[in-house]
Amino acid sequence: MNKRFFHATCLMMGAVVFWQGTAFGMIAGKVVDSNGEVIAGAKVLHVPAEGHMTFSSSREYESESKLAEVMSDEGGTFAFTDDAVGGALLVLSEKGYASTSLDGKAVEDIVLTLLPWSRIEGEVTLPAYFNAERRVMVTSLIEPKYLPFVPSTVIEYRKDLYWNQAGPVDFSIEQVPGGDQVGVLLMDVRKDISSGVGVSPGLILMSKGIEVKPGETMVIDFVRQGPTVSGRFVDDEGKPLPTDWIVAQGMIFPDLGWNALSPPMPSSAGEMSREDKIVWMKQWLTSSEGKAWEAKYFEARHASRDFSYDSNTGVFRSYNLKPGDYMLLVSMTTPQQYMSRQMTANLEYRFTVNKTDSQLNEVELGDVRVKVVKTFGVGSQAPDFEVKTFDDKTIKLSDFRGKYVLIDFWATWCGPCLRETPNMKKTWDTFGKRDDFTIIALSLDPDIDAPRKYADTKGLTYHQGFLGQSGSSSVADDYQVRGIPSIWLIGPDGKIVAKDLRGSQIYDTVERMLNQ
Template sequence: MHTGHRHHRSDAPPAAMLASRGPVVMGWVLALLFAVCALGAQTTSDAQEEAGKKAAEPAQVTLVEGQVVNYVGAGELNVKITVALKNPDGSVGAVVAQSTSKELGDFVVTGPATIRGPAVVTLSKPGFTTATREVVIGGEEGVPFVDLEMQGNLPLAGKVLDGRDQEPVAGASVTAKAIYREWKATTAEDGTFTITGVPPGTAELIVEASGYGRESREVQQVENFGVITVTIKPERIIHVRTVDSAGKPVAATTVECLDPERQDYRSVVTDSEGKVTLRGIHYDAAELRVRLSHPDYVSSTQFDRLIQTSPESIETTETFVLDPAGRIVGNVLDAESRDGLAGARVSVGSDASDANPLDFSGLDGSYAIHGVPPGRVAVTVHRSGNAPDLQFVQVKTGEEAKLDITLRPPRAIKGVVVDAEGKPSPGAFVMTTDWREHETLGLRAMCDEQGRFELLDAPWDAFGLKAMAADRTEGEHTVPDDDVAEVRIVLKAAPVRADRSAVALKAGDAAPVFAFTTLQGVNLNLAELKGSYVLLDFWATWCGPCVQEVPHLLEVHKEFGQRKNFVMISASLDQSESDLRKFISARGMTWHHVFGEANGVQTAADAYGVVGIPALFLIGPDGKVVATHLRGGAIRKEVAAAMELTDPT
């Protein structure tokens, strides 16, 4: 008999145990299931809400794009661009989007697709005038494009004093010059001046006043420059007279005068008595270089005449004798139709230099070349779309020689440059050499990645070709006077010549001494440039890779060009001096430029072992090579690293 509470057996089945606990356990199970379902429902609801929000957000689109440049046409970095919609009343609302310009000055402003309608784009950067442009966003004409040149807004202030007594000079003309732009002011009674609208960067300050020599100063970082004081000295006066061999005056002679120490250039023309006076020459100018030109006389191709000033007198008189020349006139004609051909380049001389007398045929094909030296001369004609021709004519002093030249259709020479193993040589430089015992053909090409090249407007008779690769291997080939399917030039090790380095230049080597006469008539000699860093660039306007380096060179010149211990020289292998001048002028390339064999380019290229262009060398103050094979951003990097070791002035 048992007494007390009744107990379940411990080995009872689970179902029985669950049943014995009744509704309590079942309640917990139901609660747990409800919680799980509720959590799942909440998670699904949150995901749907987030997706709904994303679906409700408008897509990001391009609102405005464009490019901003500075006064030299180069892209301006870090210009702030903001976009604000216009209100219905025409006022400008809040900014709805913004961006900044990249290295090339390009920019893209993005924002929601809901932004539409008339808007105002504002472009701003310290040192420049803030500019605005009105556009329509989301219009039928597509994405607005804003193209703008930023205008400087910096002041350049100073004072001009007389160097003899330090008294102020009133009425002096003061010009701030940066590349090819100028900003002017005139000094007040107290000698002060303020030039406005100058952009950031470097500038040249030029001061001119009646009775004084022209004075110039370098201004670095206009944005951080204070007040400048310029002291000017009395002028030197140069009287020039041009006469013929009989002593008779030669009127209308162009007299170009250069003060090489100050790179002060001016050009004047003689009057009816063959006289002209140059004023404003710097008092300290001990020597001036002169170039004379006249259509009826043999003209100078270089600044090869000198004027020595006197320490005892501020006035100097110089007489120059001009030798009479002949003329060549004629027509450039189509060989089949006998019609006149316009735009042909007709030049006199034994090479393709633009320093030789030349002319371009007119619409009727006629040409007239003046200033031809007497004797038997070679006349070469080039024209796009025709084969060139070379003829000889006898020219007599003071007389006119007649020469008509007919041109045939051209032939195109295709070819490939390979190494000794028959592998293509990409980037090899191909140029024409001898043609009818002269070097006036002047055709050039560069090989593509497969080592292939093409010469257009080639002559039908035989001529020589020379190929040069970056590894200093060379190859030559004579193109025959019959039609050929393809020219094949095989490279081999270049022979060692007395005028050429036996091995490629490398850092630490002594840089070969060069002697150049620049397009501005300045004589440059490496021996005289010791103490300065020299960036020497062999290039040509027809060379695509060379042109790609121009923005990098502009950047280097903008940053370091005004440093007294830094010199930039571009030695051109172009055929046409006029084309070269147009190219460098249009792009604001204001450093030293050298052109033509007569001015030392090819001699220097040989000495430096140049077998392909572009070829850039950085030369140190000790006359030794600092770096070679410079391209792209490495140009500025090497120059900047070198300049960090020197006095920034």
């Protein structure tokens, strides 16, 4: 499930996140240092609303969005004369960096105060595995630390350092932005995913969250903290897996439960605007409940581990696991199916590393059975399912044999899902009274109140089923859902007519099939 791996990504990658606002007039201001002295020649970048950029030093950056760029003059002033509105500003200079969201702030008199660059140095004594290239990656979160469920402007600091030396290595990374949650990851890199060994782009051996104060040097050493945990993947019958199967997505998390990694949203979230969600989340993060969640989030983020996998033997290994409960999530595929996101097997497996195990060099889990996925697509028989509806009734897909059935996997926390609501409603309002058509929506929300209220508010009168959060039901896995919304059309004979429908395709496909 993509929601799971979305959390995995959030756990392992830090990002500076600013939320879209509206600015009126010229964006202009001044760049100064911590003493108030003006800074000339600083590079000021405007990242557009919902844009995404990454920087690694005062000179190196890249962006998926078009950036506006100016330099501060002799008086430290700058101005953007184009139509730049909203988003965020980032200042890069040899003397330091600064950043600010433009949301809710005056934009013609901004004072950006540089924070001095920090430095990270340390020693790596852990051995390299598979003769892989060694990598240290540094990521930085500034403010706000984490605001989910709303469109965002993303500015991410990320710096990579590579070397091939097998023995202990001293390393140092210059021009690191300070922060209270700077992530430092040690990885062994295997760049060839078709090799069947390792996880692209690297095997994460250790991850640490540290506080780095602006202008200071932080020392961090990577030493052994726990045992190697190993096992062997086998199929449902205990037989070895095909040697051409590779790990497409996989990670080991502390088993805190998904609610611990997902901050709760109010039951009215489905009706809230983006701006209201931002305000709610900012306020919630200052509460005792929000602070407790944030502490667990960062603890889980830096206790998570990647693992290596050798397709020739089926053996997997993860390194330096401290005592605790863990959950292993795996999706497997073949090199040929990798780009099309077709999975051959998946797994959700829980295990424990005891305190006594921490003194061992290796903890053996034995054979671990993966769930082999039946490959299917358009023309295949759709898996039958039975779900509870919002009004506590039970419905089955097979109950509607003889009709076209539009199935929508969705959730109120999923922005793209909510953007499909007008298309789903238009389709239902047009064809819902026909005897040969119906819709079944399947919610993946963690609780039933939010989707029920959303459906009532929006007047969605078609069948509303509740699956619960990822892992609570096998239906989404049976349909190989890797991300939502996931919208399918099933024919009267129970076979798949279309999948991955979005936008106008939803209405157009239903209309075409009903009128053929």
